[in-house]
Amino acid sequence: MHVAIAGGGTAGHIEPALALADALRRRDPSIGITALGTARGLETRLVPARGYELALIPPVPIPRRPNLDLLRTPVRLRAAIDAAAAVLRRENIDVLVGFGGYVAGPAYLAARRLAVPIVVHEANPRPGWANRLGARFTRFVAVSFPGTGLRNGQYVGLPIRRAIATLDRAASRTEGRSHFGLATEAPTLLVTGGSQGARRLNEAVAGAAPALAEAGIQVLHAAGPANVVTVDRPPGSPAYVVVPYLDRMDLAYAAADLALCRAGANTVVEMAAVGLPAAFVPLPIGNGEQELNARPVVDAGGGLLVEDAACTPEWVAATLTPLLHDPARLATMSAAAAALGRRDADERLADMVLAAAASKGAARP
Numbered sequence: 001m002h003v004a005i006a007g008g009g010t011a012g013h014i015e016p017a018l019a020l021a022d023a024l025r026r027r028d029p030s031i032g033i034t035a036l037g038t039a040r041g042l043e044t045r046l047v048p049a050r051g052y053e054l055a056l057i058p059p060v061p062i063p064r065r066p067n068l069d070l071l072r073t074p075v076r077l078r079a080a081i082d083a084a085a086a087v088l089r090r091e092n093i094d095v096l097v098g099f100g101g102y103v104a105g106p107a108y109l110a111a112r113r114l115a116v117p118i119v120v121h122e123a124n125p126r127p128g129w130a131n132r133l134g135a136r137f138t139r140f141v142a143v144s145f146p147g148t149g150l151r152n153g154q155y156v157g158l159p160i161r162r163a164i165a166t167l168d169r170a171a172s173r174t175e176g177r178s179h180f181g182l183a184t185e186a187p188t189l190l191v192t193g194g195s196q197g198a199r200r201l202n203e204a205v206a207g208a209a210p211a212l213a214e215a216g217i218q219v220l221h222a223a224g225p226a227n228v229v230t231v232d233r234p235p236g237s238p239a240y241v242v243v244p245y246l247d248r249m250d251l252a253y254a255a256a257d258l259a260l261c262r263a264g265a266n267t268v269v270e271m272a273a274v275g276l277p278a279a280f281v282p283l284p285i286g287n288g289e290q291e292l293n294a295r296p297v298v299d300a301g302g303g304l305l306v307e308d309a310a311c312t313p314e315w316v317a318a319t320l321t322p323l324l325h326d327p328a329r330l331a332t333m334s335a336a337a338a339a340l341g342r343r344d345a346d347e348r349l350a351d352m353v354l355a356a357a358a359s360k361g362a363a364r365p
Contacts, residue, residue, distance in 0.1 A: 014047070020349050020350060035053065095119060101130060187217045189219045205219065222246045
């Protein structure tokens with residue numbers, strides 16, 4: 001059996017795809033996996049690093065406004081479909097799994113042309129154009145959040161990395177804090193703006209550093225590889241550890257009592273799964289999907305929601321400092337978040353993929 005996964009561009013598409021690939025290989029190490037991507041996405045680094053084959057196709061960005069680029073879209077789309085179809089034929093693909101984005105659209109159309117069964121996975125509460133297209137071609141459609149409006153959608157959850165899905169935060173706390181050079185007992189704030197960091201979060205927490213230090217709070221701050229964060233802390237203050245990127249996110253979650261973060265689907269789902277309370281700061285651009293991602297956790301009592309413009313040093317000091325010194329409230333928030341978390345989405349999606357492959361010729365709605 002050989003499976004193609006299509007979901008390049010951002011970590012939000014790639015990480016769930018790789019979590020599924022890992023789950024399939026655990027089921028049967030002989031299953032072939034080929035990832036479809038483009039030369040401009042993070043998949044060129046992330047996919048080979050996990051040991052999977054990567055096949056590149058031309059990107060087909062869809063302009064948001066009418067312009068000359070829009071006129072070139074049909075030609076680009078045809079080239080991308082042809083390239084994806086060539087990969088599906090060459091590798092004798094049994095089932096295509098799409099995760100949305102620029103890669104998935106052409107892949108769905110290529111699979112449709114070749115009668116290859118399709119599985120669609122949607123990470124966000126508001127589906128993108130590619131997955132709305134793909135869902136028209138199959139009855140095997142998985143969604144990450146209940147109530148996602150996608151044809152034939154089944155609530156499966158979002159596949160997450162095995163190291164996080166199996167994480168016991170309490171049992172790993174000492175290891176996590178030691179790994180990052182943090183004190184074992186001090187209240188700990190994790191700050192992460194995703195793989196590239198977030199300027200708003202960086203400035204807010206760095207500006208609040210003196211107040212956090214005075215309150216005895218230590219910080220693990222993932223600033224982003226292109227960002228520089230400088231903090232002013234008196235000698236002898238609790239640790240303030242700045243890193244460009246967190247390669248061991250599992251240990252970061254274990255080390256933290258509370259997180260300040262963006263609200264991408266991966267971030268929200270991972271923190272709920274491990275029961276880490278969070279203050280979510282949705283991106284103020286786009287279609288509002290980050291607020292939709294965080295809303296179920298916040299409404300259940302597992303997190304806070306703050307607008308981007310309101311995330312200031314003063315807000316961090318006034319809101320997060322007392323929360324980090326309230327273990328009972330943090331425990332209640334942790335339990336509320338964990339109650340919504342789903343750790344087995346990778347296995348549920350793997351079941352769907354195997355069912356789609358077994359029903360070749362009958363996978364269309």
